[in-house]
Amino acid sequence: MIDESLRWVDDRLGIAKGGRTFLDKIFPDHWSFMLGEIALYSFVVLLGTGVFLSLYYVPSAHEIIYHGSYLPLRGQRVSEAYASTVGLSFDVRSGLLMRQAHHWAADIFVGAIAVHMARVFFTGAFRKPREFNWIVGVTMLILAIVNGFLGYSLPDDLVSGTGIRIAYSIIESVPLVGSYLAFFLFGGNYPGSGVIIPRFFIIHVLIVPLILLGLLGAHLGLLVKQKHTQFPGKSKSERNVVGSPMFPTFMAKTTGFLFMTTGVIFLLGGFVQINPIWQFGQYESYKISYAVQPDWYMGWLDGALRIMPSWEWVGWGHTIPLEVFLPAVIFPGIVFNIFYTWPFIESRHTKDLAYHNLLDRPRDRPKRTAAGAAMLGLLGTVFFASSTDVMANFFDLPLMGVLWFFRIAVIVVPIVSYFLAYQICNELRQAEGLGKRKRALAVTLTESGEYRTEESEPRPGDGAGVELEPVPVPAFIDVVPPELATGEGVRRVMR
Amino acid sequence: MPKDHQAGEAGTVRRWLRPRTVAPFALVGAVGIIGLIAFSPGSAHASSTATPAPVQATANTATSSQASAYVSSNANPPHLGGQAPSKQLGLYYITLPRSYIAPGAALFAANCSTCHGPQALGGTKAPNLQGLGAGTVDFWVSTGRMPLANSSIQATRKPPRFNRLQTLEVSAWVQSLTPGEGVQIPVVNTSLGNLEQGNTLFTLNCAACHTITGAGDALMDGAYAPTLHLATPTQIVEAIRSGPGNMPRFGPGNITNTNARDIAAYVTKVLQHPTNAGGIGLGGIGPVGEGFVALLIGVGALMLVCFWIGDRA
Numbered sequence: 001m002i003d004e005s006l007r008w009v010d011d012r013l014g015i016a017k018g019g020r021t022f023l024d025k026i027f028p029d030h031w032s033f034m035l036g037e038i039a040l041y042s043f044v045v046l047l048g049t050g051v052f053l054s055l056y057y058v059p060s061a062h063e064i065i066y067h068g069s070y071l072p073l074r075g076q077r078v079s080e081a082y083a084s085t086v087g088l089s090f091d092v093r094s095g096l097l098m099r100q101a102h103h104w105a106a107d108i109f110v111g112a113i114a115v116h117m118a119r120v121f122f123t124g125a126f127r128k129p130r131e132f133n134w135i136v137g138v139t140m141l142i143l144a145i146v147n148g149f150l151g152y153s154l155p156d157d158l159v160s161g162t163g164i165r166i167a168y169s170i171i172e173s174v175p176l177v178g179s180y181l182a183f184f185l186f187g188g189n190y191p192g193s194g195v196i197i198p199r200f201f202i203i204h205v206l207i208v209p210l211i212l213l214g215l216l217g218a219h220l221g222l223l224v225k226q227k228h229t230q231f232p233g234k235s236k237s238e239r240n241v242v243g244s245p246m247f248p249t250f251m252a253k254t255t256g257f258l259f260m261t262t263g264v265i266f267l268l269g270g271f272v273q274i275n276p277i278w279q280f281g282q283y284e285s286y287k288i289s290y291a292v293q294p295d296w297y298m299g300w301l302d303g304a305l306r307i308m309p310s311w312e313w314v315g316w317g318h319t320i321p322l323e324v325f326l327p328a329v330i331f332p333g334i335v336f337n338i339f340y341t342w343p344f345i346e347s348r349h350t351k352d353l354a355y356h357n358l359l360d361r362p363r364d365r366p367k368r369t370a371a372g373a374a375m376l377g378l379l380g381t382v383f384f385a386s387s388t389d390v391m392a393n394f395f396d397l398p399l400m401g402v403l404w405f406f407r408i409a410v411i412v413v414p415i416v417s418y419f420l421a422y423q424i425c426n427e428l429r430q431a432e433g434l435g436k437r438k439r440a441l442a443v444t445l446t447e448s449g450e451y452r453t454e455e456s457e458p459r460p461g462d463g464a465g466v467e468l469e470p471v472p473v474p475a476f477i478d479v480v481p482p483e484l485a486t487g488e489g490v491r492r493v494m495r
Numbered sequence: 496m497p498k499d500h501q502a503g504e505a506g507t508v509r510r511w512l513r514p515r516t517v518a519p520f521a522l523v524g525a526v527g528i529i530g531l532i533a534f535s536p537g538s539a540h541a542s543s544t545a546t547p548a549p550v551q552a553t554a555n556t557a558t559s560s561q562a563s564a565y566v567s568s569n570a571n572p573p574h575l576g577g578q579a580p581s582k583q584l585g586l587y588y589i590t591l592p593r594s595y596i597a598p599g600a601a602l603f604a605a606n607c608s609t610c611h612g613p614q615a616l617g618g619t620k621a622p623n624l625q626g627l628g629a630g631t632v633d634f635w636v637s638t639g640r641m642p643l644a645n646s647s648i649q650a651t652r653k654p655p656r657f658n659r660l661q662t663l664e665v666s667a668w669v670q671s672l673t674p675g676e677g678v679q680i681p682v683v684n685t686s687l688g689n690l691e692q693g694n695t696l697f698t699l700n701c702a703a704c705h706t707i708t709g710a711g712d713a714l715m716d717g718a719y720a721p722t723l724h725l726a727t728p729t730q731i732v733e734a735i736r737s738g739p740g741n742m743p744r745f746g747p748g749n750i751t752n753t754n755a756r757d758i759a760a761y762v763t764k765v766l767q768h769p770t771n772a773g774g775i776g777l778g779g780i781g782p783v784g785e786g787f788v789a790l791l792i793g794v795g796a797l798m799l800v801c802f803w804i805g806d807r808a
Contacts, residue, residue, distance in 0.1 A: 030807075031804070031807060032801070032805070033805065034805050035798065035801060038798075070770065072693070072765050076694070096772055104793060107789030108797070159782075253804055257800065257801075268789075272775045274785050275781075276772070278770060279707065280708075287698050288703045290706045290714075291712040293781055295785070296782060296786025299786060390712070390780055393719055397713075399713045
């Protein structure tokens with residue numbers, strides 16, 4: 001019955017072949033290959049909760065009098081955007097849970113992208129033939145950051161309004177065209193003609209998610225087409241992929257992971273407060289609060305702005321505010337350009353033009369690992385620099401001392417990380433067998449009173465030459481010849 | 496090797512039902528249900544209305560009862576703008592009884608005169624206190640800032656050395672040196688405060704340093720705006736009127752007595768008991784705390800899940 005109807009569908013659509021390829025896609029079992037899925041599933045949560053929020057959010061800067069259930073705001077003039085966000089938090093069933101889950105999901109989304117990207121970088125998974133997918137990934141990272149910032153700004157509260165004010169100044173700092181760009185985006189001089197909220201809204205809910213979805217399709221399509229990379233190991237080669245098939249093993253695993261991700265996000269959304277905008281109040285350009293930070297993924301830009309000395313260039317009737325332009329435009333520009341071009345920089349340096357399906361251990365490529373560590377050191381330092389005031393207050397330190405610490409650290413930390421990582425890689429490489437299980441030593445006393453130590457028998461799975469017998473794959477998958485399968489539930493297919 | 500591999504359908508089903516495979520589903524199911532039960536149906540709504548509700552209920556009983564004992568008149572009201580201070584307004588200033596002056600002089604001589612001088616005229620180490628009024632002295636002493644622990648840093652809030660009566664006695668003595676001058680000790684009935692007005696005024700005048708949640712923050716080298724989460728209504732109004740340390744002094748022409756009452760009400764009723772409808776408040780320091788939670792707990796937990804369901808070799 002099911003067979004017949006499926007055949008009926010397939011006769012008309014011809015999807016069985018592609019479906020077969022998809023169901024037989026092999027996923028390597030190493031845990032680090034699942035980091036990207038955290039991002040994927042947080043994105044799913046973002047879409048779901050985002051649709052819910054868009055049903056109640058009003059993208060308008062039009063001023064109304066607040067009459068909701070949060071008493072301290074009653075009677076205040078607030079924008080419809082702010083009033084509707086407070087309203088969906090307090091007066092809509094499960095609205096606050098959805099809003100907080102959306103926000104946590106965004107924070108986790110970018111975090112997972114960063115971790116996934118680090119895995120891809122340090123193992124060399126971006127090398128030929130996967131440069132395109134690396135570029136697609138970096139683009140998605142930028143879009144995720146941009147969209148996070150836009151979404152953070154939508155409630156029109158005091159804290160996010162400060163962020164929009166900074167964004168305006170950053171756009172304005174671009175030489176020659178800055179003022180025009182800022183006027184174009186904001187519809188006039190700051191705070192603009194009330195168009196910024198509806199504009200941010202449509203970019204946040206339509207344009208960027210649409211591009212992200214398209215890029216996500218490309219990212220996963222390329223992944224299926226090019227097949228996964230894998231760590232070198234027994235019976236793994238450049239020409240095969242060893243792992244679990246999409247159906248049934250990986251599908252069960254990944255569905256479980258979808259629910260785990262959703263669970264963690266909603267747990268946070270339920271138990272830990274994020275962005276309590278009702279405490280902040282409506283944004284007005286004449287109001288200001290101290291201790292204002294952006295969400296964490298913008299922290300590195302905020303930190304760069306904070307530690308930059310106040311330099312500016314004046315000439316021919318123009319001012320170029322280098323203290324804004326360098327850290328907020330040039331610095332991220334350089335960082336993202338390094339990200340984009342890294343596969344090509346590296347292949348030019350190594351003259352390595354071969355196909356790579358086997359991954360590197362980070363220690364085996366000390367220069368790349370050290371470069372990555374330096375970049376992480378740089379970004380980490382400016383990231384922490386964005387909380388100078390909170391640190392100074394929390395640890396009872398002088399504020400300018402903290403600031404100067406970061407000004408020096410931003411130069412010192414990347415250099416130190418580079419050489420430290422380089423040294424650690426080299427030493428790890430020289431210690432052969434490090435991280436492998438040691439064979440037990442059996443100590444025996446001979447009759448003549450002499451002690452003797454002998455290596456005990458290797459345990460199964462240890463050492464070379466002890467290979468498990470190949471196991472025939474389950475009968476219902478007849479595409480793969482039995483001799484290609486190895487291990488329990490693990491399959492090997494040729495590329 | 497297990498037989499499952501050849502066993503076909505039944506074996507496959509059994510394989511899927513292993514604890515290792517089922518555990519994630521079970522855990523996530525439980526998590527989802529707990530989350531939905533605990534947080535969806537108007538629980539946010541309930542707590543949002545619950546916290547501001549006591550506006551009409553609790554007066555600042557401690558301060559008011561003490562006050563009624565000490566009040567002799569509303570003799571010296573510093574009001575230039577707004578309404579005159581009065582009980583009906585919810586903010587008035589007290590005059591301390593003469594009997595406090597003598598014990599206050601003894602306390603001052605024993606604890607304060609080393610730096611401030613025998614007649615409170617100040618010296619190389621400490622400022623002149625004459626003319627500052629009882630309210631100023633009451634603020635510094637009742638918050639524990641005076642006597643100073645360390646004269647090289649900004650005075651920090653600590654458990655006060657004097658009890659309430661001793662504090663008022665010292666204040667009375669300093670006031671007696673310059674009768675009628677300076678800031679008087681206010682009595683604030685926050686139950687009459689207007690929280691909406693307090694919110695607006697706080698955002699305009701206070702949030703720039705004390706932060707919008709009142710958590711306080713570092714300002715410049717060695718200077719910081721302290722947290723407001725410990726301040727009493729009396730101390731808030733005294734601070735507004737006297738401008739301790741780096742804080743500007745707000746006279747009654749700038750912040751009227753009504754305004755001061757509303758700010759004190761907003762700080763003590765809303766900021767000190769924030770509506771953390773969404774769960775743990777993370778100290779009211781905004782995205783810094785949230786970023787740590789998102790990265791360490793959120794991404795961290797999910798990486799542990801990866802580690803759990805993935806291979807490690």
